[in-house]
Amino acid sequence: MASIDVAGNLRAFGAFWYDFVIGDDWLVAAGVVIGLAGTYGLDRAGVAAWWLAPLLIAILLPISLSREASGPLLPRRIPAQRTPPAAPRTPPAR
Numbered sequence: 001m002a003s004i005d006v007a008g009n010l011r012a013f014g015a016f017w018y019d020f021v022i023g024d025d026w027l028v029a030a031g032v033v034i035g036l037a038g039t040y041g042l043d044r045a046g047v048a049a050w051w052l053a054p055l056l057i058a059i060l061l062p063i064s065l066s067r068e069a070s071g072p073l074l075p076r077r078i079p080a081q082r083t084p085p086a087a088p089r090t091p092p093a094r
Contacts, residue, residue: 025064035052039053
């Protein structure tokens with residue numbers, strides 16, 4: 001019977017959703033979350049909130065495009081280069 005690595009599967013599942021939601025630009029993901037929360041808050045207050053989504057798109061799209069075209073404003077994490085392990089030392093032949 002095959003053993004199931006639950007921790008590894010959960011880690012992979014979380015990594016997939018992080019990459020899917022956050023993607024390349026965390027700023028846009030944060031703007032979407034703020035926009036959804038703002039729309040909810042405005043709706044609960046009785047204010048028509050249809051205008052918030054186009055406003056956020058008009059603000060976030062140029063920011064995201066300029067960051068991609070000219071480089072990020074904040075540095076992105078770059079994975080460290082991995083070097084292969086050294087060959088084991090063998091005693092000299094006699």
